[in-house]
Amino acid sequence: MYVMRLATVADGPGVAAMIRSRSTWLEERDMPSWRDSADNLAAQAENSHGGMWVLEDDASRIVGCTTVQEETPPWGWTPEELAEPAHYLFTTVTDPAYREHKPGTLIALWAVDRAAREGKRWVRRGCMFPGLVDYYRTQGFALLHEVQRTRNRVYLMARRAERIAELERMFKGGDTHAS
Structure with a gap:
C-alpha cells in the first residue's frame, strides 16, 4: 500500500537519496543520470x-516523486491545447529497488x-529520450509533438484525465489524494 502526498522540506534528503539510487541504476546501464543535479531536484x-x-x-520510505x-x-503546444485545463508532470523519478x-x-x-478530480482535461509531460516515450506510452500517454529546444529534442506527450477506480486498492485507506 502506498501514500501519495505533497513533499515537505523534511523530504529533501530522502528524495535526494532516491534520485541518487536511480542515478546509479541509470549509470550502470550507460544512460544519462541526474546525479549532478540530485540536490537541486530534491530542493523542489x-x-x-x-x-x-x-x-x-x-x-x-520515499519510492518516487x-x-x-x-x-x-507555453513552448511546443498549440494555442488550442494551452487553452484546455491540464496538469503538467515533470521530474518524475522512482527508486529502482521498487521496479516490480x-x-x-x-x-x-x-x-x-487527480487531474480528473480537479476538473482538468489532460495530463501532459515532456521527456528527452525515445525510450521514455515508449515507457510513457505503456501508461496511456500519446506523443503529440517533438520540439527542438536549445540543445535537446523534447517529446511532448498527453493523456486525457479520467477517474481510475482501481487505484483505490493500491493506496492506504483507498485515499489516492492524501494531501
Whole structure:
C-alpha cells in the first residue's frame, strides 16, 4: 500500500537519496543520470507553494516523486491545447529497488485520476529520450509533438484525465489524494 502526498522540506534528503539510487541504476546501464543535479531536484520539495509530490511505501520510505504544475509550459503546444485545463508532470523519478511494483506507472495513474478530480482535461509531460516515450506510452500517454529546444529534442506527450477506480486498492485507506 502506498501514500501519495505533497513533499515537505523534511523530504529533501530522502528524495535526494532516491534520485541518487536511480542515478546509479541509470549509470550502470550507460544512460544519462541526474546525479549532478540530485540536490537541486530534491530542493523542489522545499517549495512552500507545493508542486512536488512523493510516493511512500508502508514504511514511509520515499519510492518516487513527481512535480505537478497547474500550467503547461507555453513552448511546443498549440494555442488550442494551452487553452484546455491540464496538469503538467515533470521530474518524475522512482527508486529502482521498487521496479516490480511499477511506482512510475502508479504515479502516472494517480496524476491522471487527480487531474480528473480537479476538473482538468489532460495530463501532459515532456521527456528527452525515445525510450521514455515508449515507457510513457505503456501508461496511456500519446506523443503529440517533438520540439527542438536549445540543445535537446523534447517529446511532448498527453493523456486525457479520467477517474481510475482501481487505484483505490493500491493506496492506504483507498485515499489516492492524501494531501
